[in-house]
Each structure stands twice: as C-alpha cells, then as structure tokens.
Amino acid sequence: MQDLPAFEQLARAEAGLDHVWCSNYAEIFSAACNEVGIAARKIDMQYLWSSEAKTGLEIAEAHRTTEIFDRGLDRWVWMDLTFDILGAELCGEMVNLAEMVEALHDKRRIQHLTFVEYDPVRGIESEVPAQRSRHLKDLLRFFRTDQRYQYTRRVRS
Numbered sequence: 249m250q251d252l253p254a255f256e257q258l259a260r261a262e263a264g265l266d267h268v269w270c271s272n273y274a275e276i277f278s279a280a281c282n283e284v285g286i287a288a289r290k291i292d293m294q295y296l297w298s299s300e301a302k303t304g305l306e307i308a309e310a311h312r313t314t315e316i317f318d319r320g321l322d323r324w325v326w327m328d329l330t331f332d333i334l335g336a337e338l339c340g341e342m343v344n345l346a347e348m349v350e351a352l353h354d355k356r357r358i359q360h361l362t363f364v365e366y367d368p369v370r371g372i373e374s375e376v377p378a379q380r381s382r383h384l385k386d387l388l389r390f391f392r393t394d395q396r397y398q399y400t401r402r403v404r405s
Contacts, residue, residue, distance in 0.1 A: 254279035270330040274312040277329050287317035289324075291345055292398040293390065311390040315344055315399075331383040334364040334373060349391045352378065 252260070257276045261268040268276075274290045281288035294310045315324040325335055326345040336348045339360045343351070351357040361378035378384060 254283060270328075271312040273329040274314045277327070278314050281316055289315055290400045291315060292400065293395045294398075313345065318342065331386065332366040332368060333383065334366055336378075337362045337364070337375070345391075345397070349393065349395075352387060352391055353393050 254276050257266070257272070258280070260266045261272065261276070266272075278288040278290050291313050292310070293313065311330075313326065313328045313330070315326050317323070318325045321342060323342070324344040325342045326348050327333060327335055336343050336351075338347060338351050338357065348361070351361040358378050362375050363378055363381050363383075364373055365376045365381065365383075366373045376382075378387075381387070
C-alpha cells in the first residue's frame with residue numbers, strides 16, 4: 249500500500265480495502281503534506297528495555313506519529329491522526345512532540361496542556377484539556393519519557 253500515492257492510499261483505507269495502522273496514517277499524512285508543499289515528518293517511537301539477564305534489548309510497544317512545519321510559527325507542530333489530534337497547545341502555544349511528551353508527564357505542566365481533537369462523527373474540532381482527553385490513557389501508554397524517537401522526513405522527488 250505504501251507504494252501508492254498518498255491520496256490513493258487514503259481512499260483505499262476509507263473504502264475499507266486496506267486496514268490502516270498508526271504507521272499508515274503517518275505515512276499517508278506526511279506524504280500528502282509533502283506533496284502539497286507542507287514540510288512533514290514521521291516519528292517512529294519505540295520503548296526499549298533490557299532483559300534481566302542483560303543479554304540484549306527487546307522492543308515493546310511502538311507507535312508512529314507526525315509533525316508538520318508551520319512556517320507562520322517557524323516551528324514543528326505535533327499532530328497524531330491515529331488519535332484524531334490535530335495539535336497540542338501548552339499555555340496557548342502549539343508544541344512539537346518533545347514538548348508535548350514533557351508536559352504530558354509533568355504534574356504541573358499537564359494542567360496547561362490542551363489537545364485540538366477532531367470528532368469525525370460530528371465533523372468538528374475542539375480544544376480539550378489533556379487531563380480530560382478521551383485518549384489520555386493511550387497517550388500515556390505510547391508517549392513515554394523513556395521512548396526512543398526516530399525522525400524521518402520524506403523528500404519530494
């Protein structure tokens with residue numbers, strides 16, 4: 249599916265022809281953004297841990313998310329279409345993934361963290377305090393402070 253143009257991948261997913269995971273959403277979204285001139289990058293996240301015998305590393309849960317470069321703000325902005333989150337704000341300013349993860353795990357800062365969530369059923373977006381987000385449990389599970397992050401930007405040819 250990833251060999252197809254981004255909008256064709258999306259159409260196939262929406263038609264139920266292909267199953268879509270977080271990696272597909274990130275691939276489709278970043279490719280679509282880059283195709284229309286918006287710089288976007290995928291971020292692969294993996295939680296690594298050592299076995300007690302210290303014989304090596306094993307990979308636990310993983311997730312893929314995205315950031316776009318907002319030229320008006322002159323910064324990368326985190327978005328996660330898997331969770332229908334169009335961005336995160338900290339004290340009213342859009343943040344990147346690292347800033348969001350930091351605030352998510354800081355008891356004082358999480359009070360000022362807000363998600364811009366999209367409701368696909370109602371077709372509306374709203375600002376939701378992080379602590380009241382319907383995705384908080386999943387976000388805390390995937391966006392951990394001991395994650396390893398790998399950024400990949402797809403360059404248009």
